[in-house]
Amino acid sequence: MKTPLLFILAAAAVVLASQAPAPAVLAGEIQGLRAFDSPGDGGESVTLEWEGGPSTLVSIMRSESSGGPFEEVGTTIGTDGAYEDYVEEGRPYYYRLSYRIGDQDYVTAPVGPVAARSNWFRSYRLNALVLAVLMFSLVIYYINAAKRGKDLYIRRISGISAIDEAVGRATEMGKKIIYIPGIMSISDIQTIASLSILSHVAKQTAVYGADIEVPNKDPLTFTAARETVKQAYMEAGRPDQFREDMVTYITYDQFAYAAAVSGKMVRERPATNFLIGYFFAESLILAETGQSTGAIQIAGTAAPTQLPFFVTTCDYTLMGEELYAASAYLSKEPILLGSIKAQDIAKALIIVTILVGIVAYFFGSTVIRNLLASR
């Protein structure tokens, strides 16, 4: 009799034990700490993640051996649940977290070893890669379409159409044209776009016999601008009209440059000012001075902070994408126009994606938003 009774009692104890509540987790206690090589980086960091955590600071402790000594390498708010530690590539590390809840200090068990490794692909940039490939494909497709002779409609951009008119005005008035290619170096894409427009403007001044001056702030842009203007005069068949002092270097200082060019505008009263490229705070100083002298002004920039100033003070403004489209638009070459068409199609696709994303978001889906998220 005793054996079955003992068996029943033991079974009951097991059942009761299995039904008993798990040990209570203290509010703010850190659980499930894990450390791993940060995905998609160049082997410069290790990521720590955990559940729970206090709303106060947690110390991130690191050591090269599991037994320590551990030293603090950073702090973060416990509820963040993650921390990225920048380390030496390939060296194994152990981590533990130290924190305080109320008057009690807590330290987690060490995790590791974990080492940062260089990866071959930034997985979080997959969406950017897809967009880049799409953009590349569209440009190639429309360039080929243009080569085949397909008629591509490009809307009229009044600012670009006014360029020839502005050069003509300066010629009629017998006054100078000042062309400011922004204040950034040649490494900036807006400066390159500006030099492409400068090439067209210089060709026109060579043909009409107008005088042009290109004051520069950046030395690299200065050398490139000089070559551009020189070549434009050669292509126009007027190399003899090119003078070295048409393209000048002023200074590397932003406000000294603004002062020098403003002074030039006031003294020489040019008929036309072109302000095309990347500008900062000097944009309004230059454009407002030009406006006060009565010059016709054509501006162009993709810097959103400077656009309001140009819109207010200039007769025509090439906004953002128009600046990049200008050289292709002016050249009228089908191949170049093909790339503008591709740009417009990409823009239409992005607009549709944004609209779909908005509708999806209203219905509680964040799929599109997550797809477009960048890091």
Place this chain on the structure above:
Amino acid sequence: MRRTIPLVITFLIGLYPIFAFFVPHGSISGANDWLDSALVIVAAFALPLGTVNVVMTNTTKLKRKSRGWQYSIVLLAGLTVMAFYGLVGGTGVHPSFQWMFVNMVSPLQATMFALLSFYVASAAYRAFRARNVEATILLIAAIIVMMGRIPFGDMMTRGMMTPLSEWIMSIPNAAAQRGIIIGAALGAASMSIRIILGIETTYLGTGKD
């Protein structure tokens, strides 16, 4: 060849940063960092070219007694004195150079920057003249934003201006700005592809073969 070699260099150097943007491996990013450093070195070499041009342009102006030649004297004197004390100071800063920078260069820079406020006022006056519907909307929006940024505006309207101003800045204004930024980014991408593929060559200044 005069055109082909620069185009090949542009293709390779233009494609590499795009490749490095997606591949974080040390062997790739190291070369990308080197390219960035190379740009700084090239720029450093170009700076003396600019300085020589400044000296030559202003010397010619002085010789010919061109209009505004007096300014060239000030410029050349300033350039010579600053360069002299800059070189005498070696790797440190010569006290005279420091004195000129603090008492002459800095106040002049600050003066130019301060002038901006007057230019903003005159540009705003021109922009806010309610000549048509768009200008009137701009004027009303500007008044609300300006009133929302100062305590007086809230005091006059019992706290209505700040939230209204914030709404204008963070909703319609941000939407318009993002539209421009997206368009500009696409334009930059399209132009970059044209340059990398050698379709756009006007910036090279080398003309056709």
